[in-house]
Amino acid sequence: MTTQPDIDALIRKTRQYEFVDGLRDLQMAAIMAIMGAFAWFSLTLARMHWYVRLILYLKDTFGSWARWINGLVYLLILFAVLGGSLWIMRVLRRKWLWRESGWVKPVRWQVPRRITVLSAVIMLGGIVLGLILLSAGKVDMSFVLRMLWTATGWGFGYTLIGMGREIGLIRYVWLGAFGGLASTAVLFLPLTFGQTAIVIYGAWTLALGISGAIVLRRASTAIRQANHG
Amino acid sequence: MADEYKQITNFDRLIHEPSRLAIMAVLSACESADFTFLLNATGLSKGNLSAHLSKLRDAGYVSIIKGFRGNYPHTTCALTKDGHRAFDAYRKQYLALAQHLKK
Numbered sequence: 001m002t003t004q005p006d007i008d009a010l011i012r013k014t015r016q017y018e019f020v021d022g023l024r025d026l027q028m029a030a031i032m033a034i035m036g037a038f039a040w041f042s043l044t045l046a047r048m049h050w051y052v053r054l055i056l057y058l059k060d061t062f063g064s065w066a067r068w069i070n071g072l073v074y075l076l077i078l079f080a081v082l083g084g085s086l087w088i089m090r091v092l093r094r095k096w097l098w099r100e101s102g103w104v105k106p107v108r109w110q111v112p113r114r115i116t117v118l119s120a121v122i123m124l125g126g127i128v129l130g131l132i133l134l135s136a137g138k139v140d141m142s143f144v145l146r147m148l149w150t151a152t153g154w155g156f157g158y159t160l161i162g163m164g165r166e167i168g169l170i171r172y173v174w175l176g177a178f179g180g181l182a183s184t185a186v187l188f189l190p191l192t193f194g195q196t197a198i199v200i201y202g203a204w205t206l207a208l209g210i211s212g213a214i215v216l217r218r219a220s221t222a223i224r225q226a227n228h229g
Numbered sequence: 230m231a232d233e234y235k236q237i238t239n240f241d242r243l244i245h246e247p248s249r250l251a252i253m254a255v256l257s258a259c260e261s262a263d264f265t266f267l268l269n270a271t272g273l274s275k276g277n278l279s280a281h282l283s284k285l286r287d288a289g290y291v292s293i294i295k296g297f298r299g300n301y302p303h304t305t306c307a308l309t310k311d312g313h314r315a316f317d318a319y320r321k322q323y324l325a326l327a328q329h330l331k332k
Contacts, residue, residue, distance in 0.1 A: 005251040007320065010270065014258035017266075094298075102266025103305075104259045 015167045018106040021097045022215030025175075027085045029208035034081050036201030038074050043194040097219060100226065115162030119155040126151025145193040146186065149200045153183025156204070171211055178207055243288050244319045248273055249281050253308065253316045256291065261307035282306060290315055 018024060058066035094103070109116075130147030133139045157180030164172025182203045186196050244253055251271040256262060262270075268278055285291040290312035294305045308316065 004247050005254065005271075007250065007254045007323075010251055010254040011258040014255050014262070014270065017259075098266075100265075101269055103263040104266050105261045105305075106259055108260070 012168045014104065015106070015110065016169055017104050018110070019167070019169055019172075020215065021093070021219040022212040022217075023089045023092065023097070025208045025212030025215060027089065027212075029205045029212055030081060030085055031078070032201050032204040032208060034078060036198055036205060038077075039194055039197035039201060043198075097223065100223070110167065111159055111163045112166060115159060115166070119158040119162070122158050123151045123155035126154055142192065143187070146191065146196045148193075149196045150183045150187045153186075153200050153204075154180050157183065171215070175207055175211055179204055182207075240322060241315055241319050243284065243290070244315060246281075248277060249285060250319075252278070252281055252285065252306075253290065253312065253319075256306060256308040257313065257316050261305050264304040264306070267306060285312070 055066075055069075058069055098104075126147055127144075130139070130144040130151070134141065134144050157176040157178075160172045160176030160179065162176075164170060164174075164176060183200055186199055186203075189196075189199075191199060244250055248271065251273075252267060255267060255270045264275075264278070267273075267282075268275065271278065273281070282291060282293060286293050289309060292307050292309050294307075296303050296305070
């Protein structure tokens, strides 16, 4: 190597490496699906007599803290899905996707702090906007409740857009824009709080799942061609 | 002009060498990378990469961990704190000089 290398390109390529096999998208899709399932369960379980009886029994037996036991179960499942998906990703990469191209331990936070802070501001801004509109009498309470999910969608969408721009992966910009728009559209549909959660998580799961599947297919084709070429 | 010369001579020569600069750039963008990834990313030969890594390790910029993955030897490299500091300083200097030359 005699000429100066393109430092920015090398840095960008290394940071992109974690995302070029689509597994991160699929992991995010799995988490969104779990969150959607939680929302669905919370809606339907509350109407099931056996579930109400179980919670009351737990409360009578162990005290009032037992009411939060279902929240604890949700958390445990979420951590299990997170840990499990990380393990699956590691195995797939070691044995297949990264076997020839090498192993990289990515930096812990790919998203710069300013983007994380701004996405939190966007989320809070959405909620505040909903409350202002409510106090002005322009909207009803169900709008404000839907706004909670919409604002969450805006925040996550902005995070994806920021990350996509930062590491030069345009698909995250599109995904973020799609998620932001879908979250806004949901705001104007006649849905309840729970239904909105299910629709939003479903939309994110679908978008991230399709994106991950396409990228993974592309990566697997490239590996196959490299092995045969 | 004298100022520019001074800036050029102030560059960390160890990092300024193109192959080592490429290695430092790759390692600065991750927590660690293995030898195979560095080979693919920099396009260096095994011998060259090994020699440059040794120089960077001797300067305290890179840590190298040699182990086994299954039955195969596996080498993992990472930038040390000094390495990160030196690379950041080099980049700042390089960008400042590039901007100065543009004017």
